[in-house]
Amino acid sequence: MTSAGRFAPSPSGELHVGNLRTALLAWLFARSSGREFLLRVEDLDRARAGAEEVQLRDLAAIGIDWDGPVVRQTERSALYGAALRRLAGGGLTYECFCTRREIQEAPSAPHAPQGAYPGTCRDLTEEQRERRRAERPAAIRLRAGVTEWAVTDVLHGRYSGLVDDFVLRRNDGVVAYNLAVVVDDAEQGVDQVVRGDDLLSSTPRQAYLAGLLGYRVPEYAHVPLVLNSSGRRLAKRDGAVTLAELAEAGAPAERVTAALLESVGLPGSLPDALAAFNPAALPREPWVLDAESGRFLRDSTLRGR
Ligand code: GLU
Numbered sequence: 001m002t003s004a005g006r007f008a009p010s011p012s013g014e015l016h017v018g019n020l021r022t023a024l025l026a027w028l029f030a031r032s033s034g035r036e037f038l039l040r041v042e043d044l045d046r047a048r049a050g051a052e053e054v055q056l057r058d059l060a061a062i063g064i065d066w067d068g069p070v071v072r073q074t075e076r077s078a079l080y081g082a083a084l085r086r087l088a089g090g091g092l093t094y095e096c097f098c099t100r101r102e103i104q105e106a107p108s109a110p111h112a113p114q115g116a117y118p119g120t121c122r123d124l125t126e127e128q129r130e131r132r133r134a135e136r137p138a139a140i141r142l143r144a145g146v147t148e149w150a151v152t153d154v155l156h157g158r159y160s161g162l163v164d165d166f167v168l169r170r171n172d173g174v175v176a177y178n179l180a181v182v183v184d185d186a187e188q189g190v191d192q193v194v195r196g197d198d199l200l201s202s203t204p205r206q207a208y209l210a211g212l213l214g215y216r217v218p219e220y221a222h223v224p225l226v227l228n229s230s231g232r233r234l235a236k237r238d239g240a241v242t243l244a245e246l247a248e249a250g251a252p253a254e255r256v257t258a259a260l261l262e263s264v265g266l267p268g269s270l271p272d273a274l275a276a277f278n279p280a281a282l283p284r285e286p287w288v289l290d291a292e293s294g295r296f297l298r299d300s301t302l303r304g305r
Pocket of ligand 1: 007008009010043181193194198199
């Protein structure tokens, strides 16, 4: 089995500097530990035509290389189906007919943690299920045996978080992210998951599910995001934030790479950054882009504060 890290973008549009910074970090983590580096396109949901091509081109332009062919989630439904059947065979799934509204309005079960699925459909009788099936298609949920699970993260240490009866397959038949990511990482030999720290709270669910499926739990490193000056996650409206926009503003890809590496305290060339890379020295705080990117890119480097 290979030992690999990965970057797994959703092809919903162009990558912005926050995504590119996470990709560089994932690459540095993998390469500095002698791992392969894989690219997986998470196109089950929100895929936009042409986005994948642009994303791959931009990743290559900032100096990232990867091993083997790019994998697409839409081509892997047999694997997800097999995992679902294994869970169902072990009595670990159930059909859920709740609408979003019903979930919001349901009284939460006693002792149920905030934000947890209230368990409405957990113990329906076969007769009740029959009736509900005629009304709407069912989603498939995990019958979780815990309410909390702990993971270890390279940057966050021990992190304990909610595990509820989360959705494995949506009622439109699309496999849920939490199932797909666990199956993909395990089946691709990914034993190191580096991604934005907005996903840290999903990690206990994923690690718990990996255990149920008999998979090895990967090493996790959730890296800080890039925020705009109002402290929100970087978005398209925040000025020049994609490689194409930055090039237009006078910052070619090499300069963006240098600026992103410097923003995590590393030398601005990728080989030098790789030689100097030390996970323990990475910043734990978000990087705030505090002006229109185009303006401070006229300096030698993108500056954060
Ligand atoms: N596809 C997810 C995203 O672009 C990342 C998932 C992951 O790295 O686990 O936000």
